[in-house]
Amino acid sequence: MDTENLKAIIIGLNLDNEQFEYSMTELAALAEANNLDVVDRLVQKLDHPDRATYFGKGKVEELRLSVLDHDADMVIVNDELSPSQIRNLEKAVETKIIDRTGLILEIFANRARTHEAKLQVQLAKLQYQLPRLHTSASQRLDQQTGSGGGGFTSRGSGESKIELNRRVIEKDIAHIKQELKDIQKSDLTQRKQRDSKSIPTVALVGYTNAGKSTIMNRLVNRYGENNEKQVMVKNMLFATLDTSVRKLIFEDNKTMLLSDTVGFVSKLPHQLVQAFRSTLAEAANADLLVQVVDESDENKELMMKTTEQTLKEIGVENIPMITVFNKADILDEPRPQRAGDNLVIAALEEDSIDELVNVIKENSYNDYVINEFLIPFNKGEIVNYLNTNANVISTEYVADGTQIQAELTAVDSDRFKDFIVTNE
Ligand SMILES: Nc1nc2c(ncn2[C@@H]2O[C@H](COP(=O)(O)OP(=O)(O)OP(=O)(O)O)[C@@H](O)[C@H]2O)c(=O)[nH]1
Ligand SMILES: [Mg+2]
Structure with missing residues (x-):
């Protein structure tokens, strides 16, 4: 989605939460992170969200007027709304409504660069859509039955269309999950290799x-x-x-x-x-x-x-x-x-x-030890190894070989334990 220069109004419901002000400031920053211009900011204090429109009637009307006033392209709500609340608000305000979750998903989608990140974001978006598809389907059916209109044909076709979409999304989700699993398997191998090197x-x-x-x-x-x-x-x-x-x-x-x-x-x-x-x-x-x-x-x-x-x-x-x-x-x-x-x-x-x-x-090298080694002259490769992989404190050439004091991992210490000089 190209969001350059689009105008957004942010709105939040304060349910007497001390973090409310901060979360509104952050919502504005999130909107800006997605290249939106925040043109107005509305808040309402309520004990409970309104079931149908999340905000109260008066606030919804104020929002509608502000949208007209600022010629806003969308409204961003500070919480995650139910699909029906989004739909009802869209109808009342006559503009696109996005909730906080939708906005964050959008930012991640725009930022993702690697194949893995893209798949991860896509998976999150589909998982966000899936229950929404489901609820909106059943609600539309409820409305149809409730009003007595619709009848069997429209109900049936509506249902199968939603059902079809749902199956497509579920299939996509399974597919992406499998692909991510494959990627992660190779990551895991890499990580294991690293671990083994301690x-x-x-x-x-x-x-x-x-x-x-x-x-x-x-x-x-x-x-x-x-x-x-x-x-x-x-x-x-x-x-x-x-x-x-x-x-x-x-x-x-x-x-x-x-x-x-x-x-x-x-x-x-x-x-x-x-x-x-x-x-x-x-x-x-x-x-x-x-x-x-x-x-x-x-x-x-x-x-x-x-x-x-x-x-x-x-x-x-x-x-x-x-x-x-x-x-x-x-x-x-x-x-x-x-x-x-x-x-x-x-x-x-x-x-x-x-x-x-x-x-x-x-905080990272707790398993390091300091050892004194005597490496015979015919084992030059060990001296080389220590010089590149350990913290060599001193080197001295004596009659039987190279005497080295070094700080090294417990694993390396064990590896060369035969050459450790014991001071007895
Ligand atoms: N003045 C000042 N700015 C800093 C300092 N450290 C980082 N910044 C700035 O803070 C901004 C964010 O820095 P990043 O390193 O991208 O932050 P991040 O934690 O990696 O952020 P995300 O990747 O979004 O999680 C950049 O504009 C940095 O230049 C600092 O010590 N002093
Ligand atoms: Mg960063």
């Missing part, structure tokens, strides 16, 4: 626009293996839809896999969360999570809560997590600043990245 995996997670991709790029810039590709950074919601994994090699030869993940937002449609489960599996399999928070955003507490809830929803639990409060430059807070394993930083500043690397490394 390289620690660190995942950047957090609310959209917090600075995850910026941090990823700063680290890849410094430590990326042979100029690994940068990821996209943009000041917009959901800039990243795909998980990308990059290998980092530090000065001491310690390696790490760093993954950047899709950002979260409040009321992320559950169809999307489900569809993106596999993308987010990188986070689920991480040894360490780095939660990135926009320190300069006044709603950061809420954003952290949402992030933690969403992680739970996709089954990411019991993984150690450090929290990084980013964008401290905006508030001009002292940085880098450390409290335990949590950090206040500005991703674009070198000393912030230094400190971040320290904290990440301290």
Whole structure:
């Protein structure tokens, strides 16, 4: 859908919810993320949504007038509405109505670049449509029977048409699911291979626009293996839809896999969360999570809560997590600043990245040990291996071979245990 320059009115129902104001601000940002111009903003306070039109009669009329006044192309409602509510509102206001879920699905659809992301979004959209198709069918039938009109012929044909659509969608869903499964199978193989190499995996997670991709790029810039590709950074919601994994090699030869993940937002449609489960599996399999928070955003507490809830929803639990409060430059807070394993930083500043690397490394290499080896001269390949894969602290040539003190993984230590010098 080309949404350039289309005008939208946002409207929300305040059911005495303390997060209401924030969710309206975010809705406007979501609309802008989809290139819509927000021309008006209406709110209503009620105890319960109206069953038929979600908003009360007076508010619906106000909305209709505002649409005329601003010549708006659509109305975006801050919650997920029932299909009949959308239909009734459309009739009353005489313009296109989109709910929050529909809007987020639309943004994801426009942003998806890779084949996998496209399939995931398509799956979420179909799953969103399916119950709607069903309900609208039965409701239309109810109306027909209720009014006494219609009769058997129209009822029958209506029903079979809906039934047909439903079957087409169900078939598409099954097809996409299978295709995703195939893709994920190869992902899983890759992940298994990585696991076997016992390289620690660190995942950047957090609310959209917090600075995850910026941090990823700063680290890849410094430590990326042979100029690994940068990821996209943009000041917009959901800039990243795909998980990308990059290998980092530090000065001491310690390696790490760093993954950047899709950002979260409040009321992320559950169809999307489900569809993106596999993308987010990188986070689920991480040894360490780095939660990135926009320190300069006044709603950061809420954003952290949402992030933690969403992680739970996709089954990411019991993984150690450090929290990084980013964008401290905006508030001009002292940085880098450390409290335990949590950090206040500005991703674009070198000393912030230094400190971040320290904290990440301290939390990632717990199974490293320091050993003293004596490698016979005819085993030069082991010396080479240690020089490229371990943190060599000292090297000395003695009568029986090369004496090396090195910090290395427990796996490597075990591998070369025959050459360990025991100090007895
Ligand atoms: N002032 C300031 N801006 C920052 C900092 N870190 C990131 N940004 C900006 O914040 C915006 C969002 O950054 P991204 O790295 O794309 O954010 P993200 O978390 O990857 O966002 P999604 O991919 O949407 O989840 C960009 O315009 C960055 O340039 C920072 O430390 N200070
Ligand atoms: Mg990003």
